[in-house]
Amino acid sequence: MAKFPDVLLAACAVLLALAAPLLAGDPDMLQDFCVADYKSLEGPLRLNGFPCKRPENVTADDFFSGVLAAPGNTGNPVGSAVTAANVEKLPGLNTLGVSMSRVDYAPWGVNPPHTHPRATEIIFVLEGSLDVGFVTTSGKLFARTVCKGELFVFPRGLVHFQRNNGGTPAVAISAFNSQLPGTQSVAVALFGATPPLPTDVLARALQIDGGVVEAIKSKFQPKY
Numbered sequence: 001m002a003k004f005p006d007v008l009l010a011a012c013a014v015l016l017a018l019a020a021p022l023l024a025g026d027p028d029m030l031q032d033f034c035v036a037d038y039k040s041l042e043g044p045l046r047l048n049g050f051p052c053k054r055p056e057n058v059t060a061d062d063f064f065s066g067v068l069a070a071p072g073n074t075g076n077p078v079g080s081a082v083t084a085a086n087v088e089k090l091p092g093l094n095t096l097g098v099s100m101s102r103v104d105y106a107p108w109g110v111n112p113p114h115t116h117p118r119a120t121e122i123i124f125v126l127e128g129s130l131d132v133g134f135v136t137t138s139g140k141l142f143a144r145t146v147c148k149g150e151l152f153v154f155p156r157g158l159v160h161f162q163r164n165n166g167g168t169p170a171v172a173i174s175a176f177n178s179q180l181p182g183t184q185s186v187a188v189a190l191f192g193a194t195p196p197l198p199t200d201v202l203a204r205a206l207q208i209d210g211g212v213v214e215a216i217k218s219k220f221q222p223k224y
């Protein structure tokens, strides 16, 4: 029979092995690549990720995207545009656990508070300078200015934002440790959901009048 410390060690090893996938980002890959087969979306099967294209049908183009080459249109109320290069646009990313986005900011434009439930984000300022920040689960704000050529990290799941702090356009590139980080805007989640969140819930939560809640809701177009 195994001695007590051996049993304990074995139990710890099993626990660690089970916990590892929970601590990681996207699941680890089991082959060189698994280019997303978008055609599978036409069938009834749904997977965590996409099924792989047959390897003989894979080409270099499956690993290429020019989607970040063009600036996004910042002519909107917040003055920013996020262009994503994730697995939904770049099939070669499937199972690789990474993606990128480009953020364009009009002068003084804001990328409003949002979270990525599946990824940590690292942002690199290509042009201009940004005021950035994230809020921890205990309510502490970490914020600072990040200039051209500098980096900042937003830990996974935490609410964060950027603001162009200058009178000329700014551009940043973000990298994520997920093929599909997911983005949840705080304002859109609260005020633009379909069906809408009850006005009295929001009025109570935000300690404001129901009329103010209705006024804010009217500014957000429901997505569906």
Ligand code: GLV
Pocket: 082, 101, 102, 103, 111, 121, 160, 162, 174, 183
């Ligand atoms: C910036 O925060 C982004 O999500 O691209």
Ligand code: MN
Pocket: 114, 115, 116, 121, 154, 160
């Ligand atoms: Mn982000």
